[in-house]
Amino acid sequence: MTTYDFDVLVIGAGPGGYHAAIRAAQLGLKVACAERESVGGVCLNVGCIPTKAMLHAGEQVAAARHAAEFGLTFGEQKLDIAKLNGWKDGIVKKLTGGVSSLFKANKVTHLQGQASFLDDHTVQVGEKTYTAGSIIIATGSEPARLPGIEVDQVQIVDSTGALVMPDPVPARMLCIGGGVIGFEFAHVYTNLGAQVKVIEFAPSIIPGADADAVKAFQKAMEKQGISIAVQHKANRAEKKADGVHVEIENVQTGEKKVEVFDRVLVAVGRRPRADGLNAEKAGVTVTERGFIPADKQQRTNAPHIYSIGDVAGNPMLAHKAMKEGLVAAEVIAGKPAEQDAVAIPGVVYTSPELAWVGLTEAEAKEKGYDVKTGNFPFSASGRAMTLQQTDGFVKMVVEKGTDLLLGVHIVGPHASDMLGEAGLALEMAATASDIALTVHAHPTLGEAVLEAAEAVHGQAIHIMNR
Amino acid sequence: MTTYDFDVLVIGAGPGGYHAAIRAAQLGLKVACAERESVGGVCLNVGCIPTKAMLHAGEQVAAARHAAEFGLTFGEQKLDIAKLNGWKDGIVKKLTGGVSSLFKANKVTHLQGQASFLDDHTVQVGEKTYTAGSIIIATGSEPARLPGIEVDQVQIVDSTGALVMPDPVPARMLCIGGGVIGFEFAHVYTNLGAQVKVIEFAPSIIPGADADAVKAFQKAMEKQGISIAVQHKANRAEKKADGVHVEIENVQTGEKKVEVFDRVLVAVGRRPRADGLNAEKAGVTVTERGFIPADKQQRTNAPHIYSIGDVAGNPMLAHKAMKEGLVAAEVIAGKPAEQDAVAIPGVVYTSPELAWVGLTEAEAKEKGYDVKTGNFPFSASGRAMTLQQTDGFVKMVVEKGTDLLLGVHIVGPHASDMLGEAGLALEMAATASDIALTVHAHPTLGEAVLEAAEAVHGQAIHIMNR
Amino acid sequence: RAQANAQATAPAAQPARADGRVLAVPAARQLARELNLDLTRVQGSGPNGRIRVSDVLAHQQAQTPAQVPTQAQAASATPARGQ
Numbered sequence A, B: 001m002t003t004y005d006f007d008v009l010v011i012g013a014g015p016g017g018y019h020a021a022i023r024a025a026q027l028g029l030k031v032a033c034a035e036r037e038s039v040g041g042v043c044l045n046v047g048c049i050p051t052k053a054m055l056h057a058g059e060q061v062a063a064a065r066h067a068a069e070f071g072l073t074f075g076e077q078k079l080d081i082a083k084l085n086g087w088k089d090g091i092v093k094k095l096t097g098g099v100s101s102l103f104k105a106n107k108v109t110h111l112q113g114q115a116s117f118l119d120d121h122t123v124q125v126g127e128k129t130y131t132a133g134s135i136i137i138a139t140g141s142e143p144a145r146l147p148g149i150e151v152d153q154v155q156i157v158d159s160t161g162a163l164v165m166p167d168p169v170p171a172r173m174l175c176i177g178g179g180v181i182g183f184e185f186a187h188v189y190t191n192l193g194a195q196v197k198v199i200e201f202a203p204s205i206i207p208g209a210d211a212d213a214v215k216a217f218q219k220a221m222e223k224q225g226i227s228i229a230v231q232h233k234a235n236r237a238e239k240k241a242d243g244v245h246v247e248i249e250n251v252q253t254g255e256k257k258v259e260v261f262d263r264v265l266v267a268v269g270r271r272p273r274a275d276g277l278n279a280e281k282a283g284v285t286v287t288e289r290g291f292i293p294a295d296k297q298q299r300t301n302a303p304h305i306y307s308i309g310d311v312a313g314n315p316m317l318a319h320k321a322m323k324e325g326l327v328a329a330e331v332i333a334g335k336p337a338e339q340d341a342v343a344i345p346g347v348v349y350t351s352p353e354l355a356w357v358g359l360t361e362a363e364a365k366e367k368g369y370d371v372k373t374g375n376f377p378f379s380a381s382g383r384a385m386t387l388q389q390t391d392g393f394v395k396m397v398v399e400k401g402t403d404l405l406l407g408v409h410i411v412g413p414h415a416s417d418m419l420g421e422a423g424l425a426l427e428m429a430a431t432a433s434d435i436a437l438t439v440h441a442h443p444t445l446g447e448a449v450l451e452a453a454e455a456v457h458g459q460a461i462h463i464m465n466r
Numbered sequence C: 001r002a003q004a005n006a007q008a009t010a011p012a013a014q015p016a017r018a019d020g021r022v023l024a025v026p027a028a029r030q031l032a033r034e035l036n037l038d039l040t041r042v043q044g045s046g047p048n049g050r051i052r053v054s055d056v057l058a059h060q061q062a063q064t065p066a067q068v069p070t071q072a073q074a075a076s077a078t079p080a081r082g083q
Ligand SMILES: Cc1cc2nc3c(=O)[nH]c(=O)nc-3n(C[C@H](O)[C@H](O)[C@H](O)COP(=O)(O)OP(=O)(O)OC[C@H]3O[C@@H](n4cnc5c(N)ncnc54)[C@H](O)[C@@H]3O)c2cc1C
Pocket: A011, A012, A013, A014, A015, A016, A017, A034, A035, A036, A037, A038, A039, A040, A041, A042, A043, A044, A046, A047, A048, A049, A051, A113, A114, A115, A116, A138, A139, A140, A141, A159, A160, A181, A273, A275, A276, A277, A308, A309, A310, A311, A316, A317, A318, A319, A320, A321, B441, B442, B443
């Protein structure tokens, strides 16, 4: 019988990788996790977490302004940008340090260095070579590039560069790409005083979200001063003394215009990252676009090699990576785990937030469902009023006849918090009635979820039903 | 066949009453709702809503202070108390106006005046007399009084008086009663600058909440400067030139001490309100303590007379009143409705919030359950860090063997938002595994619910499991 | 032996719980009331015998085998869903 150095070797210590490593260790396996940069991956270092810190800071600036509504005013406001960047970095350090501690406590061996396959059981990490019975590829993704627009991380940045707020805050900012990342940064920079423009090539911003929700979200963003142009693209950018000159093209009319910005963010998507991995030496299939596909047990075409997270496929979201990491670890430990999630939630952490889980109305119809919907606006929510955040609504997509919940789409305060109920409801195959019959505490934002479920049946209390 | 003026006459337009009236109308019945004061009842006028508005204002003051942590500072801060009171009143007006509009739109006849029974189908409202096939009693509750301490609504107030913030904010405040209402006001006044003391007769604050949660909650409140004394009572209060002199007694040692305050809040509970109703003329039983009990269909001993909300029994909470209102209306309309809620959630809307639904650990054990628990602290939550609110935890109470969820207890940011998932889980008879297997968006506070469920199985990722 | 067989094919409904609670989702409880069925006699198909709407419908169908299936009963099995 062959003995390997490790039962499991995980490549990449992002959310996918570190979840896989820790769960495998919890299940009694001997685990190593190779990472060439910093544990925590994109998510903790330059993704989910630092963006949320910046968003919170920006929202506090906005909240201080809105406080005048109830009589609270302030003298001159000062933002110490160095301190802001430092605070954000402190949170990142705390969390990445936490993952390192968890590795130690769970006896996961952390291997620092670039990992590449030598064969299907052997991986070189830095100068050393290790063998493992099972290998999990969790190498993540990186920002996609845009031809003609070269990122210098100062004037022209990708999401990583955008996380370092310059002092002073740029006056004119362009976000190329109207997806989740583009809008989160647009929101931060707007709240901190920039004049922000977002351009999006597609006919609609936030691809994948429900059309009604996107409409309400766009309106809220525009109300806050963000200028949005769909079906526009950036052709090239030139750095001059007065700023970055960007040629922007209306893709419908072909009209071109040059506009000048102090900072340009390129946020046009992400691409899987498998460079230097030498997956072919292990016989692992890499698609033309760079993904390493996996089945429901997260197995690649090589049955003892697993692929999880962004490199495994869309949607590129941390919680999908985490789930897949747990599944891979449990499968290796001989458990009957499966990535069988009914739906993967999505969130834009702006204010209002846009959050959804399950099918959009359009997707449900496409799939052949006979659909009914229920909406409840936060303008009718007492809790939202007391929080000074009444923009948005909850929209519920339900199958007619069976009353089965298919999707929940929320624009509003704390929308991401309400995904807990929505996500569980979908996984439990709940009906709109199950939600409508459940007592929701008053006054909470969650009552809007309840009322949207009632609205499906024409029985919401605080609005007139259609 | 007798014809009545109305199919249903609802007495009281609080949350119980107006939900009952609107649902009955939605179901095609001819409905009237009598109210002697203002529609919306305690909840909208002097309860749930205005307290939450004040709490939000107080929290914004605290948030502005905490913003220094990430580099945001302000010059001199001013609070225009008149504007604060006006803003709060504006929200109340909007919501009560909303209920009036909903009455009109649903064709509910609003009868202004004191209602009292003439017989079991006849009710006098003001000067006029109306008959109805079914009658719903929804007369609510009022603050309990404390002998020796007379409320003047200026220096010595009950919850209604406490809602009007004086200018300047009182420097020294005493809350008699360490329940939900006492702590919500303590928190508001503390955030606005008062030095607040809370005394509670019982050995523990927030009766009904889980002991671990109460402990963490108390610690958080004390950290914010609230001084808390359990097993203390106020014997009498005397108004003098320098303030209200209150004799406070340690009920364990019998030791008495006089302390001086600028404002004293009496928040020692609420009592059912059935005065002037003449329930006996309808043959309806009123208990010694003043409650009008009802069965699961909300029927009193007189089968066509229903009782809902605070007057029907504990817990005195708006969402319980609403649920009972809907049940009564549906039963009258011939639907097989029943107040069959597995659990009624409770919330203290401070910061951190304390929120729970279902059995406490102690209650579960008392009921004979073999219990296991899982805890996850917000200090290990990335989202909580970015929100600058890491106090507290999620605690899950689960039945051993079956893994059935019995209760969820949360101290932390947005705890009330997380009740949505917890409440649905209880109603759906979900197991801890159901929650643990559900993908929760990252980074959200709801991940703490997920991790508490994993912790039940010794498999939380971001903490070391016991 | 025959008895054991009968029990195997028609298993007892969920065991009584410490607090007397019957494990059923809210919509199933509602439906049982609508159909005037005793939930304690319904066999739940979920974990711990948790009763879903389809279980209530299946129970009702078993109670009234002679009747022509109603629309609701016809929907009692879980058909493969559109996807
Ligand atoms: C600005 C921004 C904001 C985001 N916000 C959110 C959000 O709010 N919510 C959300 O769900 N998702 C968010 N995402 C997406 C999220 O960050 C990713 O989905 C997630 O990080 C994917 O996890 P992963 O484990 O697959 O890979 P990654 O996090 O990309 O980690 C892969 C790790 O592998 C290492 N690695 C790669 N190749 C090798 C090699 N050959 N040898 C050794 N190590 C290697 C890398 O250094 C990296 O640390 C955001 C992304 C960005 C850019």
